[in-house]
Amino acid sequence: MQSTRILLAPAFALICAMPIAASAALVVLATTASPALGPVEVREEILVIVNGHIITHRQFQQAVEQEHAALYRQFSGKELDEKLKEGREKTLQGLIDSFLVEDKANDLGLAQRVSDEYIRNYVEDIKKQNNFATDADFEKALRSSMGIGLPEYLKHAKQQILQQEVLRSEVYTKVAIEDQELRAYYLDHKDEYKNATRFRVRELVLAKGATPADGEAARATLAKVQAELQGGKPFEELVKLYSSSPSKDTGGDLGWMEKGLLRPSIEQAALSLKAGGISGPIETDKDIILVQLIQSENEEAKPFADVKAQIMEKLQEPKAQNAIQQYLNNLRTRGNVRFMVPKEQILKG
Numbered sequence: 001m002q003s004t005r006i007l008l009a010p011a012f013a014l015i016c017a018m019p020i021a022a023s024a025a026l027v028v029l030a031t032t033a034s035p036a037l038g039p040v041e042v043r044e045e046i047l048v049i050v051n052g053h054i055i056t057h058r059q060f061q062q063a064v065e066q067e068h069a070a071l072y073r074q075f076s077g078k079e080l081d082e083k084l085k086e087g088r089e090k091t092l093q094g095l096i097d098s099f100l101v102e103d104k105a106n107d108l109g110l111a112q113r114v115s116d117e118y119i120r121n122y123v124e125d126i127k128k129q130n131n132f133a134t135d136a137d138f139e140k141a142l143r144s145s146m147g148i149g150l151p152e153y154l155k156h157a158k159q160q161i162l163q164q165e166v167l168r169s170e171v172y173t174k175v176a177i178e179d180q181e182l183r184a185y186y187l188d189h190k191d192e193y194k195n196a197t198r199f200r201v202r203e204l205v206l207a208k209g210a211t212p213a214d215g216e217a218a219r220a221t222l223a224k225v226q227a228e229l230q231g232g233k234p235f236e237e238l239v240k241l242y243s244s245s246p247s248k249d250t251g252g253d254l255g256w257m258e259k260g261l262l263r264p265s266i267e268q269a270a271l272s273l274k275a276g277g278i279s280g281p282i283e284t285d286k287d288i289i290l291v292q293l294i295q296s297e298n299e300e301a302k303p304f305a306d307v308k309a310q311i312m313e314k315l316q317e318p319k320a321q322n323a324i325q326q327y328l329n330n331l332r333t334r335g336n337v338r339f340m341v342p343k344e345q346i347l348k349g
Helices: 057-074 077-107 116-129 135-145 150-170 179-188 212-230 235-242 246-250 264-271 304-334 343-348
Strands: 026-034 038-050 053-056 198-207 253-258 287-297 337-339
Touching: 038 057, 038 077, 053 057, 053 077, 057 077, 077 150, 077 304, 077 343, 116 135, 116 150, 135 150, 150 304, 179 304, 198 212, 198 235, 198 246, 198 264, 212 235, 212 287, 235 246, 246 253, 264 287
Parallel strands: none
Antiparallel strands: 026 038, 038 053, 038 337, 198 253, 198 287
């Protein structure tokens, strides 16, 4: 199974499943004690029953609120109004579909493959990608962006992965893409599959300090460095004599770097040089910098074999969308979906 590299972007709205043995429109969620009235049953309205699972009013409202929060972050103005208008119906259908696909995962025997250990590793991968050192840091981000805690996220993540596995097994693997089509796309889009440019530079950094006097001193040192360079003194030796950066211990050598990692002005200056060339002064808010290009490698297209799977996924996506809708429609037709409250009333809110 492939790991999804996003924080959480479910294919459908996700919600925790709750089995049901009755068909009443109200379900008892808890019994609480009241000093004045004694035990009080807290009842929750059931909106929809899907193959024995329930969607309650509270669950639906939580899903709608999460969806609205996401829409407010992405859209504004008329576009936001349109998205909000259709959001309730999409959220409701997403909740229904999530149960239908979850049950299909059980029928296909996929549920056993998504173990608690697999989900834990999935979350650890996400934490690393987003630089979260601890579960507490991750949960803080979840509550801020999605309004849910880590336990709920783990349940949602498991449902999402199961849904993705069902669609991969039942839809994507059946979308045929001929090898000839893959190769043709590769040849037409080689620029998209180039290895990032690599280069290696030395830096000489002169700190401008906090005062005008410090800045003048840095410029005086710069003039001295440039004079010594013209006199033939090696750049590496001047770095060790004058640079204020920790890299002075290695002669300013920053090692091999891929394009996009350095400040654009420094990177642009470095890549405009020939091997051994030294840039003019590059001034930032805090420093004056000289760079020397040690070596660079030109971009080359990755071999077809290395990107074949990536191209396959890209070409499958648009073809699979219609197939996914057809597949979901079949699940909806075969599933037992009962509205305990009229759909129009649910959508009206």
